[in-house]
Amino acid sequence: MDPAKQHHRHPAEYYTDPENSIGYLARILFRSFSRLLEQGTLTHEVSAGQWRFLRQLWRGDGITQRELSARVSMREPTTVVAVKGLEKAGLITRKKTRDDRRKTFIYLTERGRELELKLAPFNAEIHELATRGMTDEEVETLQQLMRRAIDNLAEANAQLAAETDASA
């Protein structure tokens, strides 16, 4: 890599806004997922947004909707919409228990389970693309540092929320 070759369209100075680069990374990743779905003509099966929920379900289904929200780190109304779409697409089913009728448990259907095999290579491809030229150690460092930033912000937000509640 020749550092003198600054032939890219985005000069370094555009990256000095941290929120900008983090948001951009998130968006460009999302677009990469979308593009691979298009290429594999899987757009009618699942959307890039739903894919995220599936990835968590493949790691263990039969969880409540709330638990699923926590695993994808999203608010519950967002999960409601995603889950509706996944159910409509026939990839999951929702089951109530007599035990606690407020809860809804999410289960993968056969089709939802099969989709993992189709999508696994794409998943690997994205990861390979994003981390191209990085050592395993660098990838690990990136994940660790991001996680620390997340934990910092989550804690700060939680504190602020607590203060707001107290004053209300």
Next chain:
Amino acid sequence: MDPAKQHHRHPAEYYTDPENSIGYLARILFRSFSRLLEQGTLTHEVSAGQWRFLRQLWRGDGITQRELSARVSMREPTTVVAVKGLEKAGLITRKKTRDDRRKTFIYLTERGRELELKLAPFNAEIHELATRGMTDEEVETLQQLMRRAIDNLAEANAQLAAETDASA
């Protein structure tokens, strides 16, 4: 491993999906910006989304809408909406030139410029929060690694787009 313990809440395992953690970091950052705006009762002045565009304009205005899009790394229809909002809020003005009547140049108004002073401390606070407990070196590493991932994905997407065009 005790299978019963696997359903224990281990937040660490939720972070193993890279897209998930990156997206979460982006969202929680955005929420932090929103929360600070609320706290400073500046919600009526500007939204967290518009703030991003302003940050780039503070670093140099009098640029075209397209150039602004590039600086915030967003597509143009997104910029159109943001710019409309900022104009309505009286923070920027749009000017056409006789030179090339397709172009629209964006300029900060007096109010738009003043807002920088009000928002600078919030900006600093977010950065301080997010990077709490990190050394300068770690912060630099995080930025570098994210930028490399962005460049990787941008290049890959550009290539795919070129191929799609060629086959069309």
Next chain:
DNA sequence: GCGCTAAAGATAGTATGCTAAGTAATTCGC
């Protein structure tokens, strides 16, 4: 000049994610 292509923005329609508020079921305080 005339026709074709490209550039700069705008519009339409959609997906994603949020907050605030609402409903139904469960649990807690006493």
Next chain:
DNA sequence: GCGAATTACTTAGCATACTATCTTTAGCGC
């Protein structure tokens, strides 16, 4: 046990960002 709080999910409405497509203006080849 009974009313109040909590929990789990839903609904409504909004902000943000995207792709695809359109309009207007400029540049190019001849």
